[in-house]
Amino acid sequence: MSDHSDQTRTERARATLRANDRGGYCVPTARLYPFQWNWDSAFVAMGWATFDEPRAWDEILSLLRGQWDDGLIPHIVFHAPSDDYFPGPDVWQIHHTPPTSGITQPPVLATAARQLLERAKDHALAEARMATLYPRLLLNHRWWQQARDPARTGLVATLHPWETGMDNSPAWDAAMARVPTTTETVIRRRDTAHVDPAMRPRAEDYQRFIHLVDVFRGAGWAPDRMLAASPFKVADIGTNAILLRAERDLLALAERFGSAAERAEIAARIAGMQAAIQRLWDPGLGLFTCLDLIGNAPVRVGTSAGFLPLYGRAATAEQAAVMAGTMQAWAQRVAWLVPSTDPAHPSFEPLRYWRGPIWAVVNWMIADGLAQAGNAGLAAHIRDTTRRLIEAGGLSEYFDPTDGRGVGGADFSWTAAIYLLLTD
């Protein structure tokens, strides 16, 4: 009975990827997100790889069709037109084929590529694809340093909440309060026509999101001008931990596909990031925090991103043990782990997007980090929790940590991918 239903569930997850396939790339879900998104696709590629390796490589290659000459991998690639999403290519006004956005997202791609290579059954295909991919990934990691950490602090800056992937996290509230709500662009939101507005960012959030896009478009999308002009500038702990992990994976790939000089270059970036992330440890909160680069102050809000240095292999054994305790404390207030915001924080909202709900991709990264840190028990618990949430709540965009309900959009590609990875 359970074997049969496990097979059915696996088949449903695969069918969701197939249904969201638009020809070599997946949309996150039909209608709400009708294009290819950067970090979604990295997870989706790993999901495809559990049953269709050629298609998994295609997912990555499709995303890289959006890569700019300077190395930027945009957060959205607009492969085909759609009126279902705002802001579309007309707002970004970027001259690239295919059209893209002009900001990025957490760089999971090198990690995904390494996993595809190491788990490959078709070795010839994997070697051929990696030989093409490696220089593109290297170019992208160089872009992160040149465009977002030109002063070589060891921390990259994110200039828009969309870049963090955690759009309306309470971690951005203070920094976003500096961003004016005026826009040149007329705001025509489509998201609230697809899902309950109570679960989405507020109107004021969107005014600030679009104000930032207007500023960057005015700066001609030049990295130095964007960095100088942006009224929002944070060192996001999630992005930095994910980039550090990606650099480690790129270094492993460079053993096979790169030169000694490239390995030295990557190793130097790793050392710089490792040291800088250590400075973001917050013993009072029992996790890592973000740094507001304009106010030059730590952002003292506990979020699930604060556990991601485990995934980046940046936490000490002692910090890993403290973070496990922090998660256990959060578990006293909610039924399910890991809520995206500390449930004791006044900004915690269990249903509003990145202000409380559980996201399967974040749980997957946290569990990976806990396992690596030697906490097999909590890692297994979070993996098991995530699997059960999906089995009960469907392939939903995210989950209510108070009752486990699946909420947001349905039939989500990255949730399907994580289910496939958890049950592979």
Ligand code: 2M8
């Ligand atoms: C959400 O972000 C987009 C903007 O990029 C949006 O709300 O319109 C976030 O959950 C982000 O992390 C995710 O990549 C994207 C697509 O699933 O949706």
